[in-house]
Amino acid sequence: MRVGVFDSGLGGLTVLNRALDILPEENFLYYADVDHVPYGEKTREQIVDYVDSAVGYMVDEGCKAIVIACNTATSAGVDFLRKKYDFLPIIGIEPAVKPAVLHFSKGKRVLVIATPITVQGEKLKKLIETYDKDNIVDKAALSELVNFAEKGIFDTDIIVPYLHDALKDYNPEDYGVLVLGCTHFNFFKDSFRIVMPDTEIIDGSTGSAAYLKTRMEEEGLLATKADSSPHEEKVIYVESGRVVTDKKELEKIDKLCKRWRELN
Ligand code: DGL
Numbered sequence: 001m002r003v004g005v006f007d008s009g010l011g012g013l014t015v016l017n018r019a020l021d022i023l024p025e026e027n028f029l030y031y032a033d034v035d036h037v038p039y040g041e042k043t044r045e046q047i048v049d050y051v052d053s054a055v056g057y058m059v060d061e062g063c064k065a066i067v068i069a070c071n072t073a074t075s076a077g078v079d080f081l082r083k084k085y086d087f088l089p090i091i092g093i094e095p096a097v098k099p100a101v102l103h104f105s106k107g108k109r110v111l112v113i114a115t116p117i118t119v120q121g122e123k124l125k126k127l128i129e130t131y132d133k134d135n136i137v138d139k140a141a142l143s144e145l146v147n148f149a150e151k152g153i154f155d156t157d158i159i160v161p162y163l164h165d166a167l168k169d170y171n172p173e174d175y176g177v178l179v180l181g182c183t184h185f186n187f188f189k190d191s192f193r194i195v196m197p198d199t200e201i202i203d204g205s206t207g208s209a210a211y212l213k214t215r216m217e218e219e220g221l222l223a224t225k226a227d228s229s230p231h232e233e234k235v236i237y238v239e240s241g242r243v244v245t246d247k248k249e250l251e252k253i254d255k256l257c258k259r260w261r262e263l264n
Helices: 013-022 044-060 071-084 097-104 116-120 122-131 145-150 156-166 183-195 205-218 247-263
Strands: 003-007 028-032 065-068 109-114 137-141 175-180 200-203 235-239
Touching: 003 013, 003 044, 013 028, 013 183, 013 205, 013 247, 028 044, 044 065, 044 071, 065 071, 065 205, 071 116, 071 122, 097 109, 097 122, 097 137, 097 175, 097 200, 109 116, 109 122, 116 122, 116 137, 122 137, 145 156, 145 183, 156 183, 175 183, 183 200, 183 247, 235 247
Parallel strands: 003 028, 003 065, 028 235, 109 137, 109 175, 175 200
Antiparallel strands: none
16 A cells, blocks of 8 residues: 655655655655646635645555645645544644744744745644744745746846845845745755755655654554565656656656755
8 A cells, every 4th residue: 555645746756755764664646637737826725626626646556645735735625624534534734833943043033935825724823823833934925936937047147036035025034944845846955955055955845754753653554574575666746636747747756856866
């Protein structure tokens, strides 16, 4: 049985790669909802519908646990999903506000960036209320980075000017830590390092993968060496319900995974 990892598009590959590192015996199914990306500009109702059908697909394929590797889908739909699919662990991802405030702010402010849906959502509001006792957290919605990532545009000559403009209201020197609250943003760490050179940059992929492992241990779901067969694909990629077999598309995914490894 596989572990399902879901994202609206390619951003969740960053969580998948962390999970591959810490759960080497597991096989995965990665589901990208390419027909509907970007989620950040859809309504909450639409997102719940899309993610419900993706999780339904993964359940039908026999996935034993599911990671919603998308902050936006977690914000809009994880409560609904946990009620509907209460027979298997569903792990969500939320901006890493807690470690940012408690460990990384270095006496300065914290900037959380995410999609508009995540930034406006109740979940992020509650998370900030819980940990931001000194009012040091600011949040900003960046809507274009998801589109850049899906189009394969990572060139710092294009991304850095975009970030300078999108973040012009935030003085980099005021911020001890930048929280990447969208899994697609993880692919732009090189540009963020140019725009905010003295700011720590953190994302939630390690935390989510670690939590997946903990939940699988608790539920007795971990695969052993004996379960794995050399004939099985380590990862099956699915795009909006269609298994990816096209060599070019698989190469694109592979290239992106390599890019992310180089950035981390
Ligand atoms: N990777 C998704 C996230 O973490 C991107 C959402 C989108 O499709 O806009 O929020």
